[in-house]
Amino acid sequence: MIGLLVAFFSSFIATLLIIRFQHLHSHMSADSDLSGPQKFHKISVPRIGGISIAAGIFTATLFRLQSNPSSSIETILLVCAIPTFAIGLTEDLTKKVGVKTRLFFTAIAAGMAAIYLGALITRLDIPGIDYLLALPGVALIFTIFAVTGLANAYNIIDGFNGLASMVGIITLMGITYVSYTVGDPLMMYLSLVMAASILGFFLWNYPRGLIFLGDGGAYLIGFWIAIITVMLVARHNNISPWFALLINAYPILETLFTIYRRKIHQGKSPGQPDGIHFHTLIYRRILNPICNAQKGDVFSANAKTAPYLWVLTAMAIVPAILWWQSTNTLIIYSAIFTASYVWLYKRIVTFKTPAWMHP
Template sequence: MQTFLLAFVVSVVAALLILRYNHLHGHLTADHDLDGVQKFHPHPVPRVGGVAVMVGILAVGGLVSVLRPEISRQFWLLLMASIPAFMGGLVEDLTKRVGVLTRLGLTMLAAAGGFWLLNAGISRVDIPIIDTALRLWPVALVFTVFAVAGVANAINIIDGYNGLAGVVTVNIFMALGYVSYQVGDAMLWTICLAAAGAILGFLVWNYPRGLIFLGDGGAYLIGFLIGEISVLLVVRHPEVSAWFPFLLVFYPIFETLFSIYRRVLLRNGSPGMPDAVHMHQMIYKRLVRWAVGSRQANDKVWRNAMTSPYLWVLSSLTVIPAVAFWNRPHWLLLFTLLFVASYTWLYRRLVRFRSPRWLMIRYHHDSNRSSSHRIHKKED
């Protein structure tokens, strides 16, 4: 518990200091682009919340070095391996000039570092033919770097609304930590608690008001850690099904794969081209109805925040069964297929303007706001 609390408190304070001294660094750290297709904030906001998350985890590293020296070496090696992924995203947050391919390449470099430093290489996926190929270390290396980079990029993709990526990844870390505890892996559940606490510290300032954003640095750091912990958990403990971490992170993974399908096959475009039709954006447009004039800045902030709980529930459709059946591959596969069906059904309904009525939130406060509600409805 002290691990979790230390990470939480340090992250809260670090984020507070970033906000307090925003006037000194805001010209570099703030997101001034308010008109992009994926922008839903009404004023510039610091996008370096990942720094607070990293500082919180580093504080736990110091505590572990003193109290748990037997696991401190691997703890620090994991953080060392994460540096390329974190720095690539952070430089993008500061300069807005680091492309997606560069960030992915740096995350692959980080995964390769984990492969050599921690033996974090995917050696099985519980599919016989593929498992045979993974016995060759070059195949395992390539498979691992693409898988870890893919998870990191997937976390970055769902980081679109206040509290969305933060709460989803806290749940993922807690699930990974729970199974790590069940199999007696102290290092892994310690890093999971540290990451969860640090992200919650960031969320104090991020949700619901969006005073600070996670940024690419934070998203790639968190995604890399999720990927590496997943690999290590499966490699070290044969009783853990390889389908457990796969189902656990399947919401952001499927969002990424569905985005590639939509952009490349349906629109003949680039897979890296941003658009405004991710699941979280469709929910924002089709489901959330907040009757405060939609032209008011405060309304935009609250509509942003009201979107995330829908996706928290959606992600729970993978997290809960993954934790319940972490050593039962057939059940994990079944729930993976059920999620695909549920996601596809909901997305089709949203695109066709047939949003399920039971999912819609409507607030009617007074007659003076009815015109604002009509404006909001027309805007969507």
């Protein structure tokens, strides 16, 4: 418990200091581009919130090492996360690091975690696929691809105040519950220490958006969640591998749908930004027309967007933690969630938003 408090207060204070002294670093750290298709803030804001989250898990790891010198797994995980966090932070400061470079460094981090932590996806409970994963090197390649994809997915959904950070917290709480159920205190700790670190940032980010997560923060959260999810399934054979998919269903589906929309439907590069993500549509088609006139309201259209996606995230996480042992049930709910996502997206994009979604 003390370690979690250390993580929270370290992150909280680090965020406070970044905001308080932003006049000293805003020329490098501020997100001053207000014109992009995914930009919805009206003033320049620091986008280095990932530093706060990194500070939280770093200080908590140091504290844990002092009380338990044999605690090596969390230290290794922290070291493995350095490449993806560092390249994301570099993009936040320079605005010159391309998507392919960020994915390359994240893939390196995923490979390190797979090798040194045994974070490997070795089964999907699908005949034929499991045979392929048993072949030398296939599981490693597939794991690197999956972890890199989820880390990037958190960067994709990081579009509004409190969105990616609270999705991360909700997901981590689900992982904590299943870890508790199977009696794995280490996975509980790794989940909770990241959740505490995110919370220290979240209180400054939501609802007013005084600081942004940035690529460094988004990649760090996504990578950490991906690795501990893979590790949890690898450490307990009674947990279905589809638990890892369903508990991360929202960011995964948003990424896959984005690739389909840009590459297949629009004929563009999947790495190019656009303004028709699910969260963007909720903002533009549902909330912005209503909230635009509410000047001075701390819960602006931007702040009111994230709760819609928090609920969507919970729609996948609740069945994931209820039926974490049953592959067949999780596959069914994965299909239901996918169909619901596509149906809602189509209704909103065609100006047929269900009445119950309007505030």
